Amino acid sequence: xxxxxxxxxxxxxxxxxxxxxxxxxxxxxxxxxxxxxxxxxxxxxxxxxxxxxxxxxxxxxxxxxxxxxxxxxxxxxxxxxxxxxxxxxxxxxxxxxxxxxxxxxxxxxxxxxxxxxxxxxxxxxxxxxxxxxxxxxxxxxxxxxxxxxxxxxxxxxxxxxxxxxxxxxxxxxxxxxxxxxxxxxxxxxxxxxxxxxxxxxxxxxxxxxxxxxxxxxxxxxxxxxxxxxxxxxxxxxxxxxxxxxxxxxxxxxxxxxxxxxxxxxxxxxxxxxxxxxxxxxxxxxxxxxxxxxxxxxxxxxxxxxxxxxxxxxxxxxxxxxxxxxxxxxxxxxxxxxxxxxxxxxxxxxxxxxxxxxxxxxxxxxxxxxxxxxxxxxxxxxxxxxxxxxxxxxxxxxxxxxxxxxxxxxxxxxxxxxxxxxxxxxxxxxxxxxxxxxxxxxxxxxxxxxxxxxxxxxxxxxxxxxx
Amino acid sequence: xxxxxxxxxxxxxxxxxxxxxxxxxxxxxxxxxxxxxxxxxxxxxxxxxxxxxxxxxxxxxxxxxxxxxxxxxxxxxxxxxxxxxxxxxxxxxxxxxxxxxxxxxxxxxxxxxxxxxxxxxxxxxxxxxxxxxxxxxxxxxxxxxxxxxxxxxxxxxxxxxxxxxxxxxxxxxxxxxxxxxxxxxxxxxxxxxxxxxxxxxxxxxxxxxxxxxxxxxxxxxxxxxxxxxxxxxxxxxxxxxxxxxxxxxxxxxxxxxxxxxxxxxxxxxxxxxxxxxxxxxxxxxxxxxxxxxxxxxxxxxxxxxxxxxxxx
Numbered sequence: 001x002x003x004x005x006x007x008x009x010x011x012x013x014x015x016x017x018x019x020x021x022x023x024x025x026x027x028x029x030x031x032x033x034x035x036x037x038x039x040x041x042x043x044x045x046x047x048x049x050x051x052x053x054x055x056x057x058x059x060x061x062x063x064x065x066x067x068x069x070x071x072x073x074x075x076x077x078x079x080x081x082x083x084x085x086x087x088x089x090x091x092x093x094x095x096x097x098x099x100x101x102x103x104x105x106x107x108x109x110x111x112x113x114x115x116x117x118x119x120x121x122x123x124x125x126x127x128x129x130x131x132x133x134x135x136x137x138x139x140x141x142x143x144x145x146x147x148x149x150x151x152x153x154x155x156x157x158x159x160x161x162x163x164x165x166x167x168x169x170x171x172x173x174x175x176x177x178x179x180x181x182x183x184x185x186x187x188x189x190x191x192x193x194x195x196x197x198x199x200x201x202x203x204x205x206x207x208x209x210x211x212x213x214x215x216x217x218x219x220x221x222x223x224x225x226x227x228x229x230x231x232x233x234x235x236x237x238x239x240x241x242x243x244x245x246x247x248x249x250x251x252x253x254x255x256x257x258x259x260x261x262x263x264x265x266x267x268x269x270x271x272x273x274x275x276x277x278x279x280x281x282x283x284x285x286x287x288x289x290x291x292x293x294x295x296x297x298x299x300x301x302x303x304x305x306x307x308x309x310x311x312x313x314x315x316x317x318x319x320x321x322x323x324x325x326x327x328x329x330x331x332x333x334x335x336x337x338x339x340x341x342x343x344x345x346x347x348x349x350x351x352x353x354x355x356x357x358x359x360x361x362x363x364x365x366x367x368x369x370x371x372x373x374x375x376x377x378x379x380x381x382x383x384x385x386x387x388x389x390x391x392x393x394x395x396x397x398x399x400x401x402x403x404x405x406x407x408x409x410x411x412x413x414x415x416x417x418x419x420x421x422x423x424x425x426x427x428x429x430x431x432x433x434x435x436x437x438x439x440x441x442x443x444x445x446x447x448x449x450x451x452x453x454x455x456x457x458x459x460x461x462x463x464x465x466x
Numbered sequence: 467x468x469x470x471x472x473x474x475x476x477x478x479x480x481x482x483x484x485x486x487x488x489x490x491x492x493x494x495x496x497x498x499x500x501x502x503x504x505x506x507x508x509x510x511x512x513x514x515x516x517x518x519x520x521x522x523x524x525x526x527x528x529x530x531x532x533x534x535x536x537x538x539x540x541x542x543x544x545x546x547x548x549x550x551x552x553x554x555x556x557x558x559x560x561x562x563x564x565x566x567x568x569x570x571x572x573x574x575x576x577x578x579x580x581x582x583x584x585x586x587x588x589x590x591x592x593x594x595x596x597x598x599x600x601x602x603x604x605x606x607x608x609x610x611x612x613x614x615x616x617x618x619x620x621x622x623x624x625x626x627x628x629x630x631x632x633x634x635x636x637x638x639x640x641x642x643x644x645x646x647x648x649x650x651x652x653x654x655x656x657x658x659x660x661x662x663x664x665x666x667x668x669x670x671x672x673x674x675x676x677x678x679x680x681x682x683x684x685x686x687x688x689x690x691x692x693x694x695x696x697x698x699x700x701x702x703x704x705x706x707x708x709x710x711x712x713x714x715x716x717x718x719x720x721x722x723x724x725x726x727x728x729x730x731x732x733x734x735x736x737x738x739x740x741x742x743x744x745x746x747x748x749x750x751x752x753x754x755x756x757x758x759x760x761x762x763x764x765x766x767x768x769x770x771x772x773x774x775x776x777x778x
Contacts, residue, residue: 007596088500130597134523141531142507148535152496152542160542167539171532191598424636 008128010108010194015122019115023126027104034316035273036066041320042327049331070266078262083155092153093260093267096146100274102139106132107281108194110291110311124291124312125194132193133181136282137174140237144170146271147239147246151256162255165338166239166246172345173236173243179353180230183223183360184286197290220287225356227287229349231325234279236345239272240326242333243341280322284315291315474515482508495541499534506530520598660686672698 040055040063047054055062080089110124129135144167151163185191188199200217220227236243247255257268284290291311293303305314336344362383366376481504488501506529513522592600605613640648650656660675660683672691674682684692691697 085494085496088496129519129523131519131523134520134527138510138523138526138531141527141535144531144535145503145538148538148542149496149500152538164539164542167535167542171535171539174531 007130007190008132008192008194009198010123010125010128011112012123012127014120016120019120019122020126023122024105027126028101031101031104031274031277032270034277035270036070038273038277038320038323039066039069041323042330045324045327046331049328073266073269074263076262078264079259081155081259084259085153085155088149088153090264092146092150093264093271094146095149096143096271097267099139099143099146100271100278103136103278104274104281106135106193107278107285108197108290109315110309111307113308123194124309128192128194131191133185133191133196133282133286136278137178137181140275140278141170141174143271143275146268147256150260150268151246154256154259156259158252158254159256159258162246162252162258165252166256168342169239169243169245169345170237172342173233173349176229176345176349176353177233177237179350179357180226180233181286182357183226184219186357186360186364187219187223193285193290196286197292200289200292217292218287218289223287223360225352226360227283229353229356230283230287232349234283235326235329236341238275238279238326240276241330242335244335245338245341248335276323276326277319280319280326281315283322284318288318471515474511478508478512496538499538499541502537503530503534506534518597520601655685662686662688670698672696 043065044054044062055065058064058068080086105126106128108123108125108128112121112123114121147166147170148163151159151161151166154160184196188196190196190199196219200219202217216222239246246252247257249255252258257265260268291306291314293300293305293310293314297305297314304310366379371379485501485504485508489498489505492498492501507526510522510526510530513519513525662671662675663673663686671688674684674697675686677683687697
């Protein structure tokens with residue numbers, strides 16, 4: 001069997017228990033501080049986009065606003081609704097808050113660096129696994145339980161709807177997200193985060209018109225479709241605008257956390273922002289070269305900016321770039337309608353991801369397997385033939401359907417009474433529906449069929465109506 | 467079993483057993499599903515401890531994250547508090563089930579007690595080049611047929627479910643544009659519906675908004691609440707406001723029969739009592755109270771009549 005470099009590239013052999021504990025503490029404190037800054041930053045940026053000042057009273061530039069809010073939430077009365085399921089109501093925010101911290105344990109902040117005042121050299125990453133990215137996905141999947149159970153246990157309608165929406169949304173977009181990640185795994189040959197960053201060290205060289213050019217090494221440039229799919233799916237996965245349907249304030253009050261207050265609400269809030277940072281960190285690691293310095297900087301001094309403690313700076317900058325995009329989206333785009341959102345996920349993103357994986361594995365197989373030039377041309381010819389057959393089949397099917405419609409129209413007549421004899425009758429393909437007397441129901445005998453249908457649908461949209 | 471693995475096992479095993487028991491004995495379906503999720507997460511962590519990180523990750527990601535989440539989703543969709551009915555649908559079902567369960571238990575105990583285990587080789591040694599590629603080689607090498615057949619079975623099941631749930635539309639679905647055109651052309655209300663709630667203290671969904679002439683707007687109340695008879699008449703709130711207003715005007719409790727507070731809440735009563743006893747003579751208060759009560763009762767019957775009129 002050929003050896004795959006699937007195991008972590010980082011070397012943790014020098015880590016003592018104190019180093020590990022120190023890293024854990026660092027990750028915890030980093031996430032808390034980053035969350036406080038992120039909330040402040042989001043409020044300031046969105047305010048700027050909406051031509052208003054934003055928080056500017058507490059501390060310089062309003063920097064301590066989030067701290068003040070946190071203290072306020074901690075001291076607030078903790079209300080537990082009478083109809084709630086008390087244990088689950090308490091457990092849900094705890095699940096959310098615990099799982100959100102876990103994902104960052106496998107995200108690399110930098111390469112091996114010497115801890116100041118000691119002789120220990122250790123990777124700037126708490127730990128790594130051969131399946132690190134899978135671990136992040138698994139933790140995120142458990143984190144959703146917090147939202148779903150919070151919605152259910154509140155014993156109230158709006159939170160329940162928010163929780164249901166959230167579970168449907170996360171399951172759907174997790175599939176698209178997983179499909180986007182698979183092509184990265186194929187290229188890197190590993191699911192370990194440190195190996196994926198190592199695999200993006202250089203993209204190889206190509207000779208163009210006599211000059212040697214360094215190819216882009218970031219997977220965002222090598223695998224652009226996967227990057228775009230991941231970026232869309234990560235917004236859906238974190239319940240952020242324009243995909244913030246589980247907490248759509250216009251229709252569901254606050255969604256799953258409507259009934260939460262005080263410290264429990266703060267846990268949900270914290271989890272939401274840390275999840276934002278997590279998906280941004282994953283996107284950085286998998287698609288933007290992780291902690292590696294961006295291109296013009298990476299050339300300085302033979303890559304000196306990729307060693308020591310510098311990489312942590314690049315990593316954090318990249319993560320906050322993603323965070324800015326999240327805020328930008330929120331300030332720009334209106335919320336999607338629920339059915340549009342689900343249709344987009346299932347009928348566009350997932351098929352696109354599948355086709356992309358097929359294409360990537362095909363190209364990958366062409367490049368890595370021992371294929372002669374003759375076989376390569378044969379394979380390409382086969383691909384063209386298959387695509388041609390599929391396309392002609394599609395055209396022919398359309399024409400066959402038209403002909404069948406025409407034939408049926410001759411046999412059955414062009415129109416159909418959908419409630420012939422009082423029973424609903426489906427139209428045959430090609431038949432148009434005549435406005436009929438409608439179903440014989442009490443009080444509805446004179447309503448035309450089309451209006452009954454339209455009314456049923458409009459009722460759904462105007463639940464609020466009188 | 468190394469020391470770390472031992473600790474992991476003795477921490478996880480009780481949690482998982484409690485979870486499994488919870489699955490059996492929980493009354494609410496959601497609690498049972500949760501207990502099951504705990505068992506699955508515990509299993510996943512155990513796999514991690516046994517040098518099978520891929521299996522552990524997939525166990526948590528797929529089973530806890532997707533399969534169990536779908537279960538929870540369906541349970542929540544079906545009903546928040548629906549409990550299992552304890553009526554036997556098939557006669558003698560429980561006896562047969564108990565017998566079969568005992569038989570299975572006896573079989574399992576009999577077989578497991580006779581197993582002899584060889585010395586463990588360790589997954590690290592078996593995997594060789596790596597855990598993930600070793601599993602891939604097994605699935606897409608030795609077991610590729612079983613894997614493909616399972617895949618085909620699952621796809622068939624999914625397709626079957628879709629066919630069963632499919633419904634032929636009788637008429638084409640109206641688009642959003644058609645609906646909006648129809649709404650403007652035929653609808654009585656062109657603008658968004660009025661919001662419920664009248665005053666700051668009664669900003670609730672069951673209080674209809676008041677029109678400029680003081681009549682309640684039925685459009686502002688959800689049909690569901692009207693059908694259930696849960697709508698509070700705006701006049702109730704109106705009376706309450708009037709009582710507060712009266713209190714504000716004469717804090718000493720000198721209320722005349724003309725603008726008596728009607729529909730007074732207990733809180734309002736006690737408030738009046740306190741202010742009265744503090745600063746006015748007891749006699750006055752007593753008379754006041756009787757007057758108040760009498761008018762309030764009359765008002766209440768009035769309001770009940772009103773409500774009946776509304777419902778009819």
